[in-house]
Amino acid sequence: MSGIMKAFSWFDPSSITDDEIASEISVNFTAQAILSRHFLLFLESKAKSGKPATLILVSSGLAYVPPPPGPGGASYNGAKSAVHPMALAMRQEINRSDDETFRKNLHIIELAPPYVATDLDIEFRDNFKGGHPPMPLKDFIDDAMDEFGKVDENGKPLKEIAVGFSELGVSLWRGSIGKKMEEMGFGCGRL
Numbered sequence: 001m002s003g004i005m006k007a008f009s010w011f012d013p014s015s016i017t018d019d020e021i022a023s024e025i026s027v028n029f030t031a032q033a034i035l036s037r038h039f040l041l042f043l044e045s046k047a048k049s050g051k052p053a054t055l056i057l058v059s060s061g062l063a064y065v066p067p068p069p070g071p072g073g074a075s076y077n078g079a080k081s082a083v084h085p086m087a088l089a090m091r092q093e094i095n096r097s098d099d100e101t102f103r104k105n106l107h108i109i110e111l112a113p114p115y116v117a118t119d120l121d122i123e124f125r126d127n128f129k130g131g132h133p134p135m136p137l138k139d140f141i142d143d144a145m146d147e148f149g150k151v152d153e154n155g156k157p158l159k160e161i162a163v164g165f166s167e168l169g170v171s172l173w174r175g176s177i178g179k180k181m182e183e184m185g186f187g188c189g190r191l
Contacts, residue, residue: 003028003058005076005120021075028079032057033086040090047106048099054107054157055090059083061114061162064169084110084173088181091159107157109148114164116140135164 004027008016036055043053060080087110094106117134143163150158162170 003060003076003080003120005123007121007123010074024075025079028076029082029086032083036086036090043106044102047104048102050101050105052105052107054109056109056111057083057087059087059110059112061112061164061166061169063112064166064173084112087159108159109157110160111144112160112162112166112170113140113144114162114166116164132165140164 004024006016006020006024008020036057039055043055046053058080060077060083062077063081063084087108090108094103094108097103115132115134117137140163144161147158147161147163152158160170160174
């Protein structure tokens with residue numbers, strides 16, 4: 001699932017149109033929600049038949065931290081931030097099922113890439129000074145694939161895949177809010 005990020009100023013209405021903001025949110029969140037709604041029925045049937053099934057959603061390391069200074073990012077971050085609670089809600093619904101086979105076999109994984117050297121920010125990259133440098137694409141792919149091969153303490157796939165700078169935000173969430181949600185019985189963690 002790819003994404004788009006637009007550069008604009010909230011205080012300069014001419015820097016972006018309403019349709020461009022809506023498109024950015026649609027590509028970065030709404031498309032994943034709609035596709036998930038359709039794919040999950042198929043994945044549910046696989047899981048209930050005893051076969052492992054996995055849905056991978058793509059958020060961003062920026063879903064866990066405020067937007068960086070500079071152009072772009074605010075509506076992108078908001079849309080990608082919505083992916084994280086969507087993944088949590090899906091996991092909670094799976095965990096509430098009475099079907100143990102279903103619970104055991106259906107996995108929702110959130111991939112939270114860091115700032116990666118791609119064309120995502122090509123419209124404004126040259127105007128952005130400072131900040132964290134992008135992770136080389138090959139390094140991201142290698143590191144993310146290594147993480148996909150790991151399992152948690154219960155032998156299940158990791159719930160969030162985060163490498164590079166993204167790992168910090170995900171680890172902080174997992175060790176604070178995520179931990180508290182687990183203690184409250186919300187079942188969003190690494191069960």
